[in-house]
Amino acid sequence: MKKYLKATLLGSALAVSAAVVSASADTIKIGFNVPLTGFAAADGQSALHGAELAVSQVNGSGGVNGSMLELVVYDDQASPKESGPLAVKMISKDNVVAGISGSYSGATRAAATIFAESKVPYISAYAIHPDITRAGDYVFRTSFMGEVQGRAGAKLIGEMLGKKRVVMVTLNNDFGKSLAAGFREQAGNFGVEIVAEYDYSIKDREFGPIISKIKADKPDAIYASGYFFTAGPMVSQIRAAGLSQPIVGQEGYDSQKFIEIAGRASEGVMITTSLDRDSSSPETQAFISGFAKKAGYPADMVAASGHTALLVLADSLKRAGSSDASALRDAISKTNLSASTGKISFNALGEVQKDVQVQIVKNGNWHHHSVISDAVLLAPPSK
Amino acid sequence: MLFVDLCIQGVIQGAIYALIALGLTLVYGLLRILHVAHAALFTLGGYIGVLVTNGSGSFLLALMTAMLVVGVVGMSSYTIIYKPLLNRTPLIALIASIGIFIASEELFRIFFGAYGLSYVSPPLQVQIEILPGISLSQARVLVVILAVGLLSGVGWLAINTRMGIAARATVVDPQIAASSGVNVEIIRYGSFFIGSAFAGAAGVMVSLLNNLVEPTMGSVPSYKALAIIVLGGLGSVRGALIASLALGIIESFGTIYVGHLLDRDSIAFAFLIMVLMVRPQGLLARG
Numbered sequence: 285m286k287k288y289l290k291a292t293l294l295g296s297a298l299a300v301s302a303a304v305v306s307a308s309a310d311t312i313k314i315g316f317n318v319p320l321t322g323f324a325a326a327d328g329q330s331a332l333h334g335a336e337l338a339v340s341q342v343n344g345s346g347g348v349n350g351s352m353l354e355l356v357v358y359d360d361q362a363s364p365k366e367s368g369p370l371a372v373k374m375i376s377k378d379n380v381v382a383g384i385s386g387s388y389s390g391a392t393r394a395a396a397t398i399f400a401e402s403k404v405p406y407i408s409a410y411a412i413h414p415d416i417t418r419a420g421d422y423v424f425r426t427s428f429m430g431e432v433q434g435r436a437g438a439k440l441i442g443e444m445l446g447k448k449r450v451v452m453v454t455l456n457n458d459f460g461k462s463l464a465a466g467f468r469e470q471a472g473n474f475g476v477e478i479v480a481e482y483d484y485s486i487k488d489r490e491f492g493p494i495i496s497k498i499k500a501d502k503p504d505a506i507y508a509s510g511y512f513f514t515a516g517p518m519v520s521q522i523r524a525a526g527l528s529q530p531i532v533g534q535e536g537y538d539s540q541k542f543i544e545i546a547g548r549a550s551e552g553v554m555i556t557t558s559l560d561r562d563s564s565s566p567e568t569q570a571f572i573s574g575f576a577k578k579a580g581y582p583a584d585m586v587a588a589s590g591h592t593a594l595l596v597l598a599d600s601l602k603r604a605g606s607s608d609a610s611a612l613r614d615a616i617s618k619t620n621l622s623a624s625t626g627k628i629s630f631n632a633l634g635e636v637q638k639d640v641q642v643q644i645v646k647n648g649n650w651h652h653h654s655v656i657s658d659a660v661l662l663a664p665p666s667k
Numbered sequence: 668m669l670f671v672d673l674c675i676q677g678v679i680q681g682a683i684y685a686l687i688a689l690g691l692t693l694v695y696g697l698l699r700i701l702h703v704a705h706a707a708l709f710t711l712g713g714y715i716g717v718l719v720t721n722g723s724g725s726f727l728l729a730l731m732t733a734m735l736v737v738g739v740v741g742m743s744s745y746t747i748i749y750k751p752l753l754n755r756t757p758l759i760a761l762i763a764s765i766g767i768f769i770a771s772e773e774l775f776r777i778f779f780g781a782y783g784l785s786y787v788s789p790p791l792q793v794q795i796e797i798l799p800g801i802s803l804s805q806a807r808v809l810v811v812i813l814a815v816g817l818l819s820g821v822g823w824l825a826i827n828t829r830m831g832i833a834a835r836a837t838v839v840d841p842q843i844a845a846s847s848g849v850n851v852e853i854i855r856y857g858s859f860f861i862g863s864a865f866a867g868a869a870g871v872m873v874s875l876l877n878n879l880v881e882p883t884m885g886s887v888p889s890y891k892a893l894a895i896i897v898l899g900g901l902g903s904v905r906g907a908l909i910a911s912l913a914l915g916i917i918e919s920f921g922t923i924y925v926g927h928l929l930d931r932d933s934i935a936f937a938f939l940i941m942v943l944m945v946r947p948q949g950l951l952a953r954g
Contacts (some may be wrong), residue, residue, distance in 0.1 A: 321773055323883045325781035456930060482923065485930035487887050489877040492676035492807075493919040494926075500669045513783065517877035524792060524804050545785045545879045581782075 311354035315374035318386035324362035331386030334590030364394035371395035381607035389413035410589035424634040434466020436640040442474025447505035452481040460509035511536040516545025523549035538585035558625040562652035571624035592623040635664035681915025682814035686869035690862020696902040706885030707771035712870025713880035726790040734864040741863020775882035783881030900949030
């Protein structure tokens with residue numbers, strides 16, 4: 285026994301000195317697939333900054349149970365073709381204790397299936413497709429599902445803003461479609477009449493025809509799904525065409541870049557999201573200031589989501605006391621953590637249950653508008 | 668009213684397509700090469716437009732710079748990529764072109780960042796009432812004016828100058844043209860310059876309409892412009908211009924009335940297939 289102890293001590297001493305060279309001998313490896321090239325590279329970069337910030341915060345305060353965290357980062361180009369093989373590589377070659385997706389739904393779904401089959405925990409930071417957590421009980425999501433946010437949008441427009449005739453402009457991918465489904469499901473309950481719905485593709489930046497038609501539709505409000513790089517041009521073109529109805533978007537808009545693209549047209553645009561920039565919570569404030577310092581640009585939802593997912597994992601590793609996959613999985617499922625995107629806990633399916641933040645653009649910045657905390661309305665599916 | 672409005676939106680989109688498609692048609696006519704990397708020049712134009720406008724405050728200067736620089740880059744793409752491959756099969760040049768295009772997207776991202784760039788204070792945003800009840804921003808009006816002006820300028824040159832006649836002769840038969848004393852190389856460089864400069868102008872205008880230039884801005888034009896020149900009849904300049912306008916208008920109406928079934932690209936390609944079923948040689952095939 286004594287001999288064994290000596291050997292381990294010697295071993296760990298060696299490991300510490302080896303760590304200076306290789307930095308990987310005594311660390312807990314966490315896989316991170318994220319788009320760093322291709323069309324989603326901007327979001328990927330933000331998510332990575334967020335996750336790296338979380339790693340440095342955790343390591344700066346002593347790591348997890350004495351070990352440092354190490355991110356194993358792979359560029360998945362937001363493509364399932366890439367993320368599938370990368371998931372295999374992370375699990376079998378890098379021996380990660382868990383994986384995090386800082387990517388979009390397509391890539392996340394492909395990787396989630398492989399993590400679930402290999403029984404290695406996997407957290408989706410901001411991908412919204414409903415099937416991700418259904419891949420198996422090792423998969424979790426720390427952000428809202430599209431449907432949940434769509435329902436919140438219906439409440440915001442119909443009840444809180446009191447607008448009844450709504451035109452929907454829907455991005456025709458899983459993000460836009462699931463938002464639209466949630467919105468449509470609840471529209472009637474809040475007295476919202478959907479006058480028309482127009483679809484567009486993620487490649488579109490030119491909305492002239494749709495805007496001409498909206499002009500003729502004369503709605504009270506516009507519910508438009510998209511990402512900052514589609515919503516920025518869309519909002520600026522809507523206002524340039526002289527339409528002044530309220531525009532409600534979602535977390536896809538949630539970036540300073542949206543305001544930069546849409547310029548003055550962005551004033552008054554509202555979104556449902558998970559990051560409240562005016563929050564008094566110390567976790568959120570520490571994240572916002574830490575992120576701006578690290579990345580050199582203001583924090584956004586994607587960054588906060590990457591940050592949150594990593595902190596959830598670090599917190600679970602601490603509580604599990606080991607990196608054993610099933611212990612870690614159980615620890616994640618019992619999470620109750622205050623993070624940059626709010627209070628995180630999971631339901632039986634691994635979906636997060638938290639309040640929806642409504643943000644509004646005022647004087648060129650995102651600000652707090654209101655919070656939607658209707659647990660019944662916002663309940664994610666549990667199976 | 669909506670009908671007129673949608674037609675106008677279609678014409679604006681068609682004008683952009685036409686500016687991009689001209690260069691592609693010229694290159695195909697002269698070299699029989701599908702110049703996919705042309706779309707990278709379009710993106711480059713957008714970046715120059717934003718950077719020069721933000722730096723100098725003059726949009727006109729930005730537009731001129733973009734056309735000049737992109738024109739020169741276009742000419743050097745002929746020297747560097749296509750010229751060494753001319754006596755190989757056109758397939759090799761096509762693959763090289765695709766490779767350059769893909770690499771360019773990542774180069775733009777490395778140099779200018781993944782988030783893309785925007786105008787700090789976008790110029791030409793004042794609304795002009797062009798018809799009773801229909802107003803457009805100055806930027807949108809300028810797109811059409813620019814396209815009509817530049818394209819008719821080239822048309823005039825092609826018909827009325829010795830250079831233009833020589834260029835058309837080279838397209839019809841490069842060997843006969845060369846033996847009649849036409850300097851084929853100068854024609855090629857000239858065509859690359861004009862075609863690229865126009866794509867650069869289109870890039871500037873699109874960057875202004877969207878107030879965004881991003882590394883992947885050229886991805887749609889890279890294949891859409893190919894569809895346009897096929898639709899027009901490969902190598903036919905007039906055909907490409909008509910196809911651009913037709914596609915702009917079809918997409919404009921299609922987005923509204925069949926947009927929930929087909930996205931903008933699918934509408935364009937469905938139209939392409941329908942036309943090719945009736946006229947396999949395209950709208951205006953060259954003799």
